[in-house]
Amino acid sequence: MAIMTSGGRSPKAAVVVSQRIIQEAHDAGLGPGDLLPPEKVMVEQYQIGRGTLREALRLLEFQGVITMKPGPRGGPVLQTPTASFLSGAFVLLMQLKNAPLRAIFEARLAIEPVITRVAAANISPEKLDDIAETIEQMRTELNGDRYVFLDANKKFHDIIAWSTDNPLLGYLADSLLEVTNNTIVGLDFPLARRKATLAAHEAIFRAMADRDAPASMAEMTEHIDEYLRYAEKKFPDVLNSVVRWDRTF
CATH class of the missing domain: 1.10.10.10 (Winged helix-like DNA-binding domain superfamily/Winged helix DNA-binding domain)
Incomplete structure (x- = not known):
């Protein structure tokens, strides 16, 4: 036709x-x-x-x-599409609405704990092993390569999102994380922040390994909320600035 x-x-x-x-x-x-x-x-x-x-x-x-x-x-x-296209679309729409970076963190705070709760009920032993590996990488690089630490941090969140067995939740979490990771807020990881992040990941992992969905959700909520409070103190102007498509991607 x-x-x-x-x-x-x-x-x-x-x-x-x-x-x-x-x-x-x-x-x-x-x-x-x-x-x-x-x-x-x-x-x-x-x-x-x-x-x-x-x-x-x-x-x-x-x-x-x-x-x-x-x-x-x-x-x-x-090819297998990545979340980059979705991330770019989000940022473009946010810029047109004059939405600040804070909105992305608030979206993560609303969505990722629920994702973690769903994942805790569905995650396989193999995926739990993968999460444990990211934690070990973070522990190894606690005083080492920042970018290896950041990569392990991203993988931790990625694995949890894709362990929901829901591709939409996987892409959604990936895209939001990609936006925050491409800002100074997402790249700022001094030693104290690394230690706090590692401890939070360990707590989330323990809850997920126990198949405790409510505890997993609570630990992820505290993890993201605590980081948002940290960012509000250190980068208030960045959080309140409009996300720009040309600068983020």
Whole structure:
């Protein structure tokens, strides 16, 4: 079935094509790493111009759904999207609403404890081992590499979010964490803060290992709330400043 346009490369047509590409790839059982049909094939398949197809592919590439593999055997390759696209959308919308960085921390305070409660009931022994590994990394780097410590900190929260078995909660937590991690508030980890973070993670882990959902939720609430209080004292101007799309991503 041809996609009709009203002259030129209609953005609406490109969106429709991009949606059909992903739907048909999903129906065909394709996944990350799989190559999509060549441009010539898709132009004929969707009965559209090359310009509209390329616009559709650029849209998918921007969203992190595909990457373009160069060379004679190249073409669009399916990828696993990250939370970066969602994070960028959040920041753009926040800037348009003149919303401060504080709003992101408040959203994390409202959402992450609930995520932790859900995860505590669903988490597998393997994921608990993964969480324990991040804690050990943080303990090892307590006086060491700040960026290794920060990476372990992010992994801790990521693992919990994805242990809910709910992809929406996983992407949501990832995107909010990515916004805060890309600010001075998220990068400020002196020794005292590292010790406090490590202790909080250990308490959350113990509650989750005991399958104590209410305690897990309470510990995560205290963890994020305590960090927000710290940030309010040290970075009040940053928390109250409008998040800018061009500076954060």
